[in-house]
Amino acid sequence: MKKISIVTGASSGMGLEFARALAARQIDELWLFARRIDRLQTLAAGLAAEYPALAVRPAQADLKGREGGRVITGLFEAAGGRGAAVIDTLVNNAGVGTYGRFDTTDIDRQLDEIDLNITSLTAITGACLPYLAPGSRIINTASLAAFAPMGGFAVYAASKAYVLNFTMGLAAEMEKRGVRVIALCPGSVDTEFSRVASEGVREKVLHGKPPAEVVRHCLKLLEKGKKIAVMTPKWRLKAFLPRLFGRFFIAKVTMYTEKRPSKADLK
Numbered sequence: 001m002k003k004i005s006i007v008t009g010a011s012s013g014m015g016l017e018f019a020r021a022l023a024a025r026q027i028d029e030l031w032l033f034a035r036r037i038d039r040l041q042t043l044a045a046g047l048a049a050e051y052p053a054l055a056v057r058p059a060q061a062d063l064k065g066r067e068g069g070r071v072i073t074g075l076f077e078a079a080g081g082r083g084a085a086v087i088d089t090l091v092n093n094a095g096v097g098t099y100g101r102f103d104t105t106d107i108d109r110q111l112d113e114i115d116l117n118i119t120s121l122t123a124i125t126g127a128c129l130p131y132l133a134p135g136s137r138i139i140n141t142a143s144l145a146a147f148a149p150m151g152g153f154a155v156y157a158a159s160k161a162y163v164l165n166f167t168m169g170l171a172a173e174m175e176k177r178g179v180r181v182i183a184l185c186p187g188s189v190d191t192e193f194s195r196v197a198s199e200g201v202r203e204k205v206l207h208g209k210p211p212a213e214v215v216r217h218c219l220k221l222l223e224k225g226k227k228i229a230v231m232t233p234k235w236r237l238k239a240f241l242p243r244l245f246g247r248f249f250i251a252k253v254t255m256y257t258e259k260r261p262s263k264a265d266l267k
């Protein structure tokens with residue numbers, strides 16, 4: 001039976017680092033998804049050269065909504081379906097943010113964000129269920145934003161709260177099947193996230209940690225059977241603050257202290 005790992009959002013940032021890390025495992029195939037196929041192909045070529053026994057399959061896909069689930073189901077069926085393939089690691093990592101107030105941000109961008117961060121992640125997980133076996137692993141990239149509502153980042157924080165809570169429910173359900181599930185909840189990571197979320201207004205995530213370090217830490221905790229990965233003591237403190245001060249207070253504080261620039265601010 002073929003052992004397959006899957007990484008969504010593998011064309012940059014943490015997804016790219018997950019792909020590099022998972023390629024080193026004893027697997028037969030590594031499926032990489034994103035829209036920028038040129039980036040995936042470059043990554044795949046590098047990994048194929050480094051790991052000649054590994055089949056790296058880059059796939060161009062806009063995973064938003066239910067499409068991601070359909071794409072994955074189709075690929076598994078093409079690989080022989082149930083009984084022919086088993087998942088080693090599924091990394092549900094593709095995600096976007098939208099900087100700016102809800103009332104000044106284009107509603108379609110925010111709905112697209114929900115379609116990717118929530119619907120797609122759920123659909124892909126569902127599509128993978130038949131291919132999970134004891135030893136399979138699921139990593140869902142949530143965020144530190146999952147622990148608190150945030151003014152100026154309201155839809156994103158709410159979408160990541162969904163990811164965290166869904167992942168914990170799933171972890172409980174999967175325990176008896178021998179499937180390990182973890183939610184990755186990083187604070188700022190040095191990726192293309194800010195550029196996309198601000199539509200180019202902020203080029204870099206401020207004070208971002210290296211994505212490779214965050215990914216390494218997550219994989220280490222997954223091995224230990226932990227359910228949530230929050231890498232630094234400062235991030236862990238931030239995750240705890242809403243419990244001390246309440247949700248509304250934290251939403252207001254984050255709105256004023258962690259200003260996230262958007263195109264609407266420039267008008």
Ligand SMILES: NC(=O)c1ccc[n+]([C@@H]2O[C@H](COP(=O)([O-])OP(=O)(O)OC[C@H]3O[C@@H](n4cnc5c(N)ncnc54)[C@H](OP(=O)(O)O)[C@@H]3O)[C@@H](O)[C@H]2O)c1
Nearest residue numbers: 009011012013014034035036063095143188189191192193
């Ligand atoms: N960076 C941070 O500070 C931070 C902190 C906490 C959590 N996160 C989360 O970490 C995850 C990875 O983000 P990142 O920080 O590594 O940012 P990134 O460098 O912008 O990576 C995002 C990835 O998602 C893919 N993607 C976006 N829209 C997509 C779509 N419609 N269909 C398929 N793929 C899509 C992008 O590829 P294409 O554009 O090529 O499609 C890219 O590979 C996200 O879930 C994000 O919410 C980030």
